[in-house]
Amino acid sequence: MAGREFEFSLFGTKCRVRGPLIGDREVEEIQKYLEATFNLVLGPGPAKTVASNLMKDKALLPIILKISWDYLKLKKQLEENTREIENRVDEALRLAEFLIERGGE
Known part of the structure; x- marks a missing residue:
């Protein structure tokens, strides 16, 4: 697998x-x-044994590391996209409120 060599630890x-080319x-x-x-x-006991x-x-x-890193990147991107959508919805609601208020004049 392309990437870099590093020390990895699970439960000591x-x-x-x-693994992946990451910091x-x-x-x-x-x-x-x-x-x-x-x-x-x-559960804690079996988790340590499996790890x-x-x-x-x-x-x-290395495959588990790559899949885990890809998952974490996608999760972060989804969170960022969700925040962006929430911000745009808030902006649209503010604009709608403004237009409704102006329409009453």
Whole structure:
């Protein structure tokens, strides 16, 4: 997989892996996301076991990292788009209120 090699950690289990071309902040974001997801879906005990096994799989881990990073990017884009739509709706409502008020004159 193209990208860069970096240290990755889940629940304290560390390994070096080649993953997406991302910075340290993004690596931490992926770590937090995967730990939270594993805990939510599997529970704390099994989550650590699954994470430990995943960290040993040099073929699967880069794929999981890429999918996780793509998901987080899409989630951020969706949040930005939602805020933009909300802002435009607010602007349209303000304009409608203004026009209604002016229509009464």
